[in-house]
Amino acid sequence: MFKILKYSFYDVLRSRWTVLYFLFFLVSTFALLYFSGNMSKGIVSLMNVSLTIIPLISTIFGVMHYYNSREFVELLLSQPIKRSDIFIGQYLGLSFSLSLSFVAGTIIPFIAYGIFVSSEVWNFSLLIFTGAILSFIFVGLAFLISILNENKIKGFGIAILMWLCMAVVYDGLILMVFISFNDYPLEKAAVLMVNLNPIDLSRIMILLKLDISALMGYTAAVFNQYFGTTNGMIMSLLSLLGWIVFPVLLFNFFAKRKDF
Amino acid sequence: MVEIKEIEKSFGRLNVLKGVSVSIPSGKVVAVLGPNGSGKTTLIKCILGLVIPDSGNIIIGNDNVKNSWSYRKNIGYLPQIARFPENLTVNELFRMIQDLRKGYANIAEAERCKEELVSVFNIQSFLNKHLRSLSGGTRQKVNVILSLMFDPDLFIFDEPTVGLDPISCVRFKENILKQKEKGKTIVLTTHILSEVDEMADEIIFLLEGKIYYKGSPDELKLQQQEATLERAIARLLEKNDNKINNQLPGKNN
Numbered sequence: 001m002f003k004i005l006k007y008s009f010y011d012v013l014r015s016r017w018t019v020l021y022f023l024f025f026l027v028s029t030f031a032l033l034y035f036s037g038n039m040s041k042g043i044v045s046l047m048n049v050s051l052t053i054i055p056l057i058s059t060i061f062g063v064m065h066y067y068n069s070r071e072f073v074e075l076l077l078s079q080p081i082k083r084s085d086i087f088i089g090q091y092l093g094l095s096f097s098l099s100l101s102f103v104a105g106t107i108i109p110f111i112a113y114g115i116f117v118s119s120e121v122w123n124f125s126l127l128i129f130t131g132a133i134l135s136f137i138f139v140g141l142a143f144l145i146s147i148l149n150e151n152k153i154k155g156f157g158i159a160i161l162m163w164l165c166m167a168v169v170y171d172g173l174i175l176m177v178f179i180s181f182n183d184y185p186l187e188k189a190a191v192l193m194v195n196l197n198p199i200d201l202s203r204i205m206i207l208l209k210l211d212i213s214a215l216m217g218y219t220a221a222v223f224n225q226y227f228g229t230t231n232g233m234i235m236s237l238l239s240l241l242g243w244i245v246f247p248v249l250l251f252n253f254f255a256k257r258k259d260f
Numbered sequence: 261m262v263e264i265k266e267i268e269k270s271f272g273r274l275n276v277l278k279g280v281s282v283s284i285p286s287g288k289v290v291a292v293l294g295p296n297g298s299g300k301t302t303l304i305k306c307i308l309g310l311v312i313p314d315s316g317n318i319i320i321g322n323d324n325v326k327n328s329w330s331y332r333k334n335i336g337y338l339p340q341i342a343r344f345p346e347n348l349t350v351n352e353l354f355r356m357i358q359d360l361r362k363g364y365a366n367i368a369e370a371e372r373c374k375e376e377l378v379s380v381f382n383i384q385s386f387l388n389k390h391l392r393s394l395s396g397g398t399r400q401k402v403n404v405i406l407s408l409m410f411d412p413d414l415f416i417f418d419e420p421t422v423g424l425d426p427i428s429c430v431r432f433k434e435n436i437l438k439q440k441e442k443g444k445t446i447v448l449t450t451h452i453l454s455e456v457d458e459m460a461d462e463i464i465f466l467l468e469g470k471i472y473y474k475g476s477p478d479e480l481k482l483q484q485q486e487a488t489l490e491r492a493i494a495r496l497l498e499k500n501d502n503k504i505n506n507q508l509p510g511k512n513n
Contacts, residue, residue: 003360011345071343077310079357080333080364259271259311 004076004089005096012065012097021057021098025050025105033113039120040210042113043127046106047206050131051199055138056163058098062142063159065094067152074260087143087255091248095139099132106131126209130202133240137198138163140247147254170197191226195236198243205236261286261414261445267306267316269299276302277313278469289436289446291456293493294466300449301340303466304418307447308337320414333364336407340418342399346392350383350402353391357406365410377405380431396423404432408439415439417448421455433459453490465493467500 012018028049033042069090076086106128107115115124142159149155174193178186194200208227226232262284269277276299284290292300305311307318309325309332317324323331344353354374358367378384381401386394394402400423407415415436421429436446436459450456456463457477465473473480473496477489484492 007356011347014347069345072345074310074339074343075345075357076360078308078332078335078337078339079360080330081360082329083309257312260305 001082001085001089001092004081004086005093008065008069008072008090008093009097011069012061012094013100017061018097018101022101022105024053025102026108029106029109030112033109039110039113039115039118040123042110043120043123043206044210047127047203050102050106050127051134051203052167054102054131054134055167055199058095058135058138059142059159059163061094061098062139063146063156065090066143066146067155077260083256084252087252088248091139091143091251095136098135098139102131102135103128123206123209127206130206130240133244134198134202137240137243137247140244140251144247144251144254147251147258166197166199170200174200191223194223195239198240201236201239205233261320262307262447263317263319264303264307265317265319267303267313267318269302269306269311269313276469277306279316280466280469280471281316282464282471282474284445284447285462286445287440287443288461289440289448289459290462290464291460292447292449292464292466293451293453293456294472295497298466299469300466301418304416304447304449307416308332308335330364333361334413336410336412336415338403338407338415338417338420340422342403344391344399344402347390349388349390350394351387353402354406354409361410365412369411370409373411374405374409377408377435380435381405381428397425397428400424401428408435413444415444415446415448417446419449419451421450421452453488453493457489465496467497472496472500 029042029046032045032049033039036042036045073086073090077083110124115121141162145159145162146155149158174190177193178190194204204223204227208224227236264280264282264284267277267280268275280299280303292303294300302311306313307320307325309329312326317326319325320331321334325331348356358370361367361370378387381404383398383401383405386398386402391399391402404420404424407417417436421432424432433455436448440446440459446459448460460477463473463475463477463480464471475483480496481487481489481492484495486492486495
C-alpha cells in the first residue's frame with residue numbers, strides 16, 4: 001500500500017494543479033494577514049476562505065483523479081497487489097498531497113508574521129488541523145461518488161452538487177428550520193444538525209475556540225455548552241473522523257466488488 | 261494449473277458466462293476461441309480477479325482466486341487494450357512495475373529479460389518517450405514486454421497480435437513457443453486461426469457463455485472432416501445455427 005501511496009502522492013505533487021492550489025493559499029493568506037493586520041482576524045478570515053475552498057477543490061480533485069487514474073488502476077489490478085491497497089493507497093496519496101499544499105501554503109505566511117511567538121498558535125493549529133481533515137473527508141466523498149458512477153460527467157455533477165449542498169444549501173435549510181420552528185426548543189436539534197455537516201462542524205469548532213462565540217447569540221451558548229467542553233470537543237472530533245472513515249469504508253466496499 | 265468451476269457472470273441483464281467449467285493443464289498452450297461477445301475476455305478477467313464472478317470458483321495452483329491476490333505474482337497478463345498512466349515514460353513504467361513486483365520476482369533477472377525483449381521488439385528509441393505519444397503498435401509492444409519480463413508460470417494473452425507488425429508478430433510467436441518449451445502454461449484468445457493452428461495444444465470454444473467445444477485442433481478437424489481449422493470451426497457454427505433454426509416454429513413443415 002505504501003508503494004501505491006508513494007506513486008500517487010508524487011504523481012499528484014508533480015501536477016500543476018497542486019502547485020496552483022499551494023500558491024493560492026500562500027497568496028491569499030499573505031493578503032489576509034496584510035489587510036487584517038491582526039493575527040486573530042487573519043485566522044477568522046482564512047477560516048472562511050478555507051471552509052469553502054478546501055471542500056470544493058478536494059471534491060473536484062478527487063473526482064478528476066479517480067477518473068484519470070483508471071488506466072493506472074487497471075494496470076495495477078493485474079499485478080500481485082491487494083485490491084484495497086490499490087484504492088486506499090490512491091486515496092491516501094491524493095489526500096496527503098492536498099493537505100500538504102494547504103498546510104504549507106498557510107503556514108509559511110503565518111510563520112513570517114510570527115505565529116509561534118503569539119498567543120494564537122493553538123487556534124491556528126486547530127484551523128490547520130481541521131483544514132487537513134476536511135481534505136481527507138471530501139476526497140473520500142468524491143472517490144465514493146466516482147466509483148458509483150461510471151459516467152464521468154454524471155459523477156462530476158453529483159460531486160459538485162454534494163459540495164453545493166454542504167457548503168451553501170445546508171446552512172439555508174438550518175436557517176429555515178430555525179425560523180419555522182422558532183417556538184420550540186431547538187438546541188439539541190441544532191447540535192445534531194451541525195454534526196451532520198462536516199463543514200459546519202469545523203466552522204463551529206474553530207469559532208468556539210476563537211472565543212468570538214458571544215457574537216452568535218443564544219444558540220452559541222448552547223453550542224458552547226456542548227462543543228466548548230472537553231467532551232464536546234472529543235465528540236466533534238470523533239464525528240469528523242466518522243466523516244472520513246465511513247465514506248472510505250463504503251468506497252472500499254464497492255471497490256472490492258467492482259468489475260474492470 | 262488453472263481449475264475453473266461453474267463460473268457464472270452477468271452484467272446487469274446480460275448473461276455473459278453461464279456456468280463455465282474447464283481445467284487448463286500445466287505446460288500447454290490453450291486457445292480460447294469464440295465469436296465477439298461470447299465471453300472470452302470476461303472469462304480471462306475472472307481468472308485475473310479483475311471481474312468478480314457471481315458464482316463458481318477458480319483455483320490456480322493452491323490458491324482460490326476469490327479473496328486472494330498473491331497468486332498474480334505467477335501470472336503475466338497482456339490485456340486487449342493497452343492502458344497505461346499516460347504521463348510516464350516507457351522506462352519509468354518498466355521501473356515502476358519492477359518496483360511493485362519487488363519481493364515477488366527476481367528483479368535483476370527481469371531487467372535482463374526486459375533489455376533482451378527491448379532489442380527483440382526494436383523499441384530502444386522509444387524508451388524515454390511519454391506513453392501518450394506512442395503509436396498503437398508500439399504500446400502493444402510495451403504491453404508484451406511487461407507481460408513477459410517477470411518470467412511467470414502462467415501467461416494470459418488477450419488478442420496478443422492485434423496491432424503488431426508482421427515481424428514483431430513472428431518474434432512474439434517464437435517467444436511463446438520458447439516459453440512453452442520451458443514448460444509454461446499459456447492461455448490466449450485470438451480470432452486469427454492460423455495462430456491457433458501453429459501454437460495451440462487445445463481449443464476451448466465459447467459460444468454464448470458456454471463451452472461449446474473443447475479438445476485439440478486436430479481432433480476438431482477430424483471430427484468435422486475438414487482440412488483446415490477455419491473450415492472446421494465454420495462447420496461447427498453452421499451446425500449450431502441449423503439446430504437453432506430447426507427449433508423455430510414453422511420451419512418444420
